[in-house]
């Protein structure tokens with residue numbers, strides 16, 4: 001293991017063990033003073049003791065590992081990081097709560113009263129469940145440390161049951177931070193006083209509403225196998241990635257920003273630099289992660305925009321095309337220069353390599369093809385250094401390995417099977433596009449094309465903004481993340497938007513949701529119903545739905561779509577794309593209960609041209625009466 005991680009781990013475990021010991025002591029005192037044996041309090045103490053033992057065990061094993069022990073993989077380190085951060089967050093939160101017992105000593109509450117105030121039954125239940133999940137994660141990591149090789153460690157961690165355990169911890173941490181003990185954790189975890197601005201809506205009253213919604217309750221968690229880990233992200237980015245925001249295909253993260261269009265500082269991009277092309281009269285607030293290399297440009301004074309700007313909030317499920325629309329608008333109004341294109345290289349290469357990795361894991365090609373000439377290539381791909389995979393240029397040997405695996409006839413058969421039958425595993429939308437382009441991507445002079453940029457996927461966290469003027473009107477597009485953890489912010493933003501633009505992926509029926517493991521289309525429909533009928537949208541609202549990924553509406557995909565309940569009553573023989581979209585539009589409109597909500601529809605495909613999505617979105621917008 002990387003020495004820095006070991007030192008950090010040892011320190012973290014020691015600190016945590018102290019806090020846990022203190023918490024156990026206070027709880028034990030309370031239990032004794034309570035004079036009755038309170039079962040839940042005892043259970044809490046017991047769980048904390050187990051967690052403390054697991055932590056010590058992990059620290060011992062890592063510290064004691066001699067030179068012959070397998071070096072834990074990137075995956076192990078990442079999972080350990082997630083787990084440790086989760087432990088720290090949870091223990092800090094619990095400690096803060098328990099400390100209130102002492103604070104309340106003067107207010108005359110009985111012991112029982114204090115327990116009820118500080119740790120009511122349901123809170124104890126939540127902590128018990130989180131402690132249990134944390135202990136499971138640490139036990140899993142301990143088990144993997146018994147493995148003989150780092151490949152075996154990786155395999156164990158990549159099993160879906162392992163992913164479920166780590167993801168659960170990540171989720172708990174994310175919920176804990178945003179829902180429960182935000183104040184205490186923000187101050188404890190903050191990497192600097194400035195990284196949590198006071199106007200950032202870290203915790204919202206609606207969170208529990210979302211979390212308990214049908215979408216989440218019915219959805220099954222999908223087991224992601226690899227987590228993103230961008231050490232180059234700035235401190236606030238690291239804070240967000242620690243919350244579980246930075247996952248597979250989340251190669252860059254944005255710090256959280258309040259959605260407050262009245263406040264110019266809050267709508268600027270994370271680093272605050274903006275570029276403007278005076279010729280096209282378009283003002284862009286560029287994305288944070290790529291901005292280091294882009295020169296700062298001049299921009300229109302904020303007042304020019306704010307007085308007349310229409311605020312458009314982009315909504316839709318993850319990977320439905322929200323950020324792609326932003327990129328398409330960029331292509332249409334302010335084409336990227338060479339320097340800006342270069343900033344996408346790393347993300348694109350990472351998309352390609354991680355896709356191949358995912359495919360090998362999901363198809364079990366490496367396990368079943370033991371002894372084949374591809375074994376070395378699998379090893380190179382799966383065990384390769386993370387720096388190598390994410391580096392600015394794709395290593396020649398890695399490119400060759402990816403090409404060979406991709407072109408292997410058995411792999412092609414399995415991919416074709418998935419295409420035809422939608423085997424239940426997640427693959428990013430542009431997998432095939434990038435895998436078909438490996439030789440081009442690995443060229444030493446590679447410069448991403450518009451298509452490459454539009455095809456790459458980087459999960460959005462936080463809010464990024466694009467402002468521009470077109471045909472005498474000004475627009476501010478707000479791009480928020482559609483992943484489960486990101487949706488918590490939406491409702492808070494509802495009242496601020498003039499128009500809701502919903503990117504609706506029409507091609508995703510039968511696809512596995514990256515977030516939940518359920519059917520992406522089902523999830524998307526439930527999300528639509530939930531949002532358009534949300535009580536916070538109690539004003540005259542305009543929704544513009546853009547059906548995305550029209551190019552993926554192959555006959556097989558249409559058949560799958562027509563077999564859904566959503567298409568009940570629709571004549572199955574009518575496979576014409578226009579008719580299918582009309583029906584879908586009709587059904588989506590009918591799901592809206594309120595007569596105060598107006599819905600318009602458009603459609604787009606990046607396969608038509610990089611600017612098609614922008615043109616279609618703008619055309620649909622300009623047709624609205626309210627514009």
Ligand SMILES: Nc1nc2c(ncn2[C@@H]2O[C@H](COP(=O)(O)OP(=O)(O)OP(=O)(O)O)[C@@H](O)[C@H]2O)c(=O)[nH]1
Pocket residue numbers: 316317318319320321322323324325428429430454455456457458459460461480481482483503548549550551552604605606607
């Ligand atoms: N084939 C095809 N792919 C598309 C089309 N539109 C978007 N995509 C792809 O779908 C993926 C969508 O990615 P994003 O636009 O980043 O998704 P998002 O909605 O912003 O997702 P989150 O940030 O997670 O909420 C990308 O890989 C795009 O290239 C389309 O019309 N056709």
Ligand SMILES: [Mg+2]
Pocket residue numbers: 322323324458459460479480481482
């Ligand atoms: Mg996005």
